[in-house]
Amino acid sequence: MSGFSAEWLALRAPADASARSIDLARRFAAALRPGDSLADLGAGTGSLLRWISPLLPKGVRWTLVDGDAQLLSRAPRARKLRRPLGGRLPQADAFVSTALIDLASPAWIARLVRHARGRPLLMQLAVDGRHVLEPPDRRDGAILAAFAAHQQRVKGLGPAAGGTAPFVFARLAARAGYRVRTAESDWRTTDPALVAATIEGIASAAKQQRPGLAVDDWLALRLRQAAMRQLTLVVGHRDVLAVPRKRRPT
Ligand SMILES: C[S@@+](CC[C@H](N)C(=O)[O-])C[C@H]1O[C@@H](n2cnc3c(N)ncnc32)[C@H](O)[C@@H]1O
Numbered sequence: 001m002s003g004f005s006a007e008w009l010a011l012r013a014p015a016d017a018s019a020r021s022i023d024l025a026r027r028f029a030a031a032l033r034p035g036d037s038l039a040d041l042g043a044g045t046g047s048l049l050r051w052i053s054p055l056l057p058k059g060v061r062w063t064l065v066d067g068d069a070q071l072l073s074r075a076p077r078a079r080k081l082r083r084p085l086g087g088r089l090p091q092a093d094a095f096v097s098t099a100l101i102d103l104a105s106p107a108w109i110a111r112l113v114r115h116a117r118g119r120p121l122l123m124q125l126a127v128d129g130r131h132v133l134e135p136p137d138r139r140d141g142a143i144l145a146a147f148a149a150h151q152q153r154v155k156g157l158g159p160a161a162g163g164t165a166p167f168v169f170a171r172l173a174a175r176a177g178y179r180v181r182t183a184e185s186d187w188r189t190t191d192p193a194l195v196a197a198t199i200e201g202i203a204s205a206a207k208q209q210r211p212g213l214a215v216d217d218w219l220a221l222r223l224r225q226a227a228m229r230q231l232t233l234v235v236g237h238r239d240v241l242a243v244p245r246k247r248r249p250t
Contacts, residue, residue: 046075105158129163130236
């Protein structure tokens with residue numbers, strides 16, 4: 001088991017699907033060859049495989065890597081590696097992830113870039129630190145700041161980069177010689193269930209981070225608004241694509 005339930009991943013999958021950058025996914029696909037092997041790091045239940053497969057060349061071979069066997073058991077048929085990502089990374093012709101690199105430290109992200117050795121990398125839906133609630137409330141600032149600090153705690157791959165992750169990855173990949181492109185892939189949702197679950201997560205993390213912070217009344221108000229579809233939640237994300245400047249030799 002990880003801290004991510006299959007229910008949470010199912011709840012977020014439609015918002016992720018409409019937020020993912022099709023432009024970057026197509027450019028990623030163009031950097032692949034038929035039969036290439038792809039490793040999805042932190043694959044969970046395989047949402048990215050389901051979404052991106054129609055865009056990819058024929059015969060791509062997937063390896064889904066995750067520390068959580070229960071999540072992997074719900075993923076489509078593929079090679080599955082139940083493995084902590086803090087250890088040995090799998091070999092592959094290209095690497096993808098969704099909602100992973102913000103959980104990792106800059107040092108781990110640097111290790112991933114070194115490990116890829118010039119092979120394509122597509123890191124989707126890394127949080128970029130922006131959270132907006134509409135309508136605003138005077139307590140949002142303090143609660144969201146505590147939540148952002150919590151996102152930089154250790155999450156299993158060193159002190160997490162949190163909202164800096166897409167920028168850290170883009171900088172490191174560019175420095176390693178990749179051509180890097182970034183696209184915003186925000187959630188903008190009034191879906192009551194997704195908004196409620198996200199707001200509850202924010203409130204719980206903010207309380208852990210700043211135990212004295214008054215969060216309960218704010219949470220009760222935000223949940224009432226969410227239930228009536230009167231709360232819009234924007235979560236800022238970036239997709240970042242890193243491809244080699246020259247086509248790989250065949
Ligand atoms: C936010 S979830 C995203 C899951 C999936 N990519 C998706 O979009 O539905 C992060 C995933 O990374 C996995 N994960 C996080 N840290 C890990 C680690 N240190 N080792 C292995 N897996 C890890 C979790 O089990 C979880 O499935």
